[in-house]
Amino acid sequence: MPNNRRVIWRDGEFVDWEDATVHILAQGVQRGSLAFDFISVHETPRGAALFRLNEHLARLVNTCRIMSLDLRTSVDELNAACLETVRRNPGATALRISGLVTSVELDLLPSHPELTVFIAAYSGSDLAARRTPLRDAIKLRVERLKQGRRPEHIDPQAKVAASYTPAIPARWLADEAGFDDVLLLTESGLVTEAPTSNLFCVTGTEGTSQIVTPPTDKVLRGITRDTVMQIAASLGLSCVEADIHVDELQAASEIFLTNTSRGVWPVVQLDDAVIGAGTPGAITRRLQDNFRAIVSGESNDFPGWLHYIEAQT
């Protein structure tokens, strides 16, 4: 189904793709206070399924709580609406749920604070071409000019549109220099995350190696991050949350990012340094293979993570 023929859920009803619009003076547009979450949809042997739907909805509710956004739709209603949106949009691979103040407001504080919720299901590959194609293994540029991610400004747990704005200039610079993504640091040079992904690295030598990821006082509690940590534990791999200084990262034998759209995403270059052998490492591959088997329904490990759109008999 082409995206422009799809339907979008808006506060309890379905509207055509091109009718899911808001006014230019809507408070949520002008102030960037748009809460969102992004959920992957997978074709499995038991039909289409949403991955870890409950966790994504809980995160949306948490974003609204942190940002004082007035979400009135209940989680049960959102849950049913997500499933119905996927049913009505066959072939969709992703679901984006957005809540924003759509009334026209001049003040910072809206007089009609209640959010309008939109749920769009679409196929990423059908959307307008990307500026640069996504590679299977990527080059990461460390953002050093504007070092200083400050969790006290916007809580890293809030998925709100405005928190992505500061990373955009850094992404432009990286793009122009031939890199695929950027790594954001704290003022003291500790690793946080990429603008839309969490980071993991493998330290130590074979036999004593450990997977390390920055703690959640600095990064979004990514759902893929949690998934990978649980998969690592089930495989008997040691995986810990710890502060990582950017200088230590250069010495890592493997680095990968995680996010909902890419899953486990190998990093083979950090600034000018080649990571490991310049190809995805063995631990990264193992986690990636296991992750893919779980989301595609091939593996029966973690059965509660796939939320099927049709009841299972």
Ligand code: PMP
């Ligand atoms: N960090 C940030 C800031 C993000 O926006 C995302 C994407 N949601 C992630 C990490 C990865 O999270 P997830 O695995 O839930 O997609």
